[in-house]
Amino acid sequence: MNGLSVLLKKLIRSGAGRKRFVAAVIGLSVAMVLILAAVQIQSDYNELLFGKNNKDSIANFLVVNKVLTDKNIGATSLSQEEITDLKNQPFVESVGLLTPSRFKASIQSASDRFPFYTDIAFESVPDEFLDITSKDWHWDEGQQFVPIIVPGMFLDFYNFQFSFSQNLPQLTREVVKMIGFKVNMYTRDGVISFPGRVVGFSDRVSSLLVPQQFMNWANTKAAGTGQNINPSRVIIQTKDPGNPALTEYLKSKNLAADADKTRFSRYRRVVDVIVNISWGTGASMLFFALLIFTMFIQLTVTSCKEEIRLLLQLGASPKQLRKFLFWQFLPVNYLVCLLTLGIIQVLQVVLHEMLAKQNISIPFTISTNVFFAALAVLLLISGTIFLSIKRYTQHNPADTNIRKFYNKYLL
């Protein structure tokens, strides 16, 4: 510290409001902890939702249909307006229509050595909603072979239940993909058969899927073009299936989605409440702390009115004094900031350890957002200090004000 600051410090003492100052600093620290904690919690939660470690690809696609009740039996199709409305929601990335087959179909084994037969129905979805990439997954008019995608859980059901009860062999996915069978389609003009094979297993849509082109062709062939009925189910892509707004929306429209995938929304609501309380309390505490700080500066300046007046008369510039005062009040805030960051880091480590025991992984170090938030708060404090010093040194009865006074009342 230079000699002038030492002398100014002797003159402009802040002893009068020491307690207020301490109160302001404590308030500021608590406010800072709350605000930064809110930022950190939010960032941890985002990490859980979107972080690579916790990525859950099926969670981002939801199959949505109307809730079936006594009243809407037979009328569960979604109207064009309902689909458009769904598309327009901010939490919906894209919507794909699930097209049901409008014809009777069955599959049966191609050879008699391993006989089976079952009636089935197909659905199709646009390719971008599928989690399967298979070179066989395409169909053009005139093509005989029909590729089929089967829900993964169908095979699980067969392998772990059905095969035991019927004394049948268990089948791996690879084996199933090698079994060829006959797909029969019953149209007004008779039965059309195609060779078919399973080309993939999907965990996303629980239907037997055929390519969209085949479905379009087959529906037209079997039921004619005129009856283009609305779909009963759609698949939506969303960034965050745990978004409470999505759950709210589905509920209000009497729609249902795979409930398991929206399970996050409950936790999310709790986290949101905690974050908001922390934010709100922190922000209001910050406001009051800044208010006390401002009052403290005012008190200091007022109690040293005479000294400041004489300093100005001796030639100290207002700039010099403001700079001195600014550095009197600011450093403690840097200290508070560093201390708070330390506290948040310790809390994060504790939380990390606690959650690791439950196999939930959050980062060990605090998020960079916390540093940005701390910087923002620090800037806010600096700005407030700067402005209040400027304001109160201007209101000081320095020479310029005597000038104003005479100009106003006497001249």
Next chain:
Amino acid sequence: MVIECDHIVPVPLKDRLLNRSSNIWNVRFSCAQGELIKIKAPSGTGKTTFIHFLYSIRNDYEGVIRFDDTDIAGYNGNRLAQIRQYKLSIIFQDLRLFPNLTARENIELKRILQPAVKNKESVEEMAELLGIQHILDQKAGICSYGEQQRVAIIRALMQPFTWLIMDEPFSHLDSENTKKAAGLILRECKERNAGLIMTDLENDNWFPYNRQLLL
């Protein structure tokens, strides 16, 4: 720096002062760089008021005061500070020391308020010359008026200036000490090629004045 006063009259004393003749009030005069000027002023004629006008502590006057052709009424706080740090030094009649700082700290404050032109040794030298070396580390508030006045004189000599304005600077000093102080002041003014304006109640010969004005 040329100081020019153009028909200045203090507003509160206007009626009374316009009835008497004066070399300063309501006339135009200027002070050239380096002039030694004595202003003799009977009590109640606005001596301190005039000093405060020059130093921009008050501006309840009519007329214009110019430093190098610039109206000083237009100075803002920072410009004023610059003038007070580099151009204009003052010894107040009421001394205006910080009572809670020691004599040495009072002087030191002025020495380092701007980049220093005097070193610490010159403080010692001046204090010794004026006989106040022994009270340098005493709080200014408990020093006698005579001692305080000498501290104020040394303080005023710590900064660069082109004009030294003094308002009855020797009022609490005996003639022996006055002589020493005047010698020191003159030496410092010559060193800076600076002028001085001194006000007093009576005639005196402490400085080789170029001009004597009656307030």
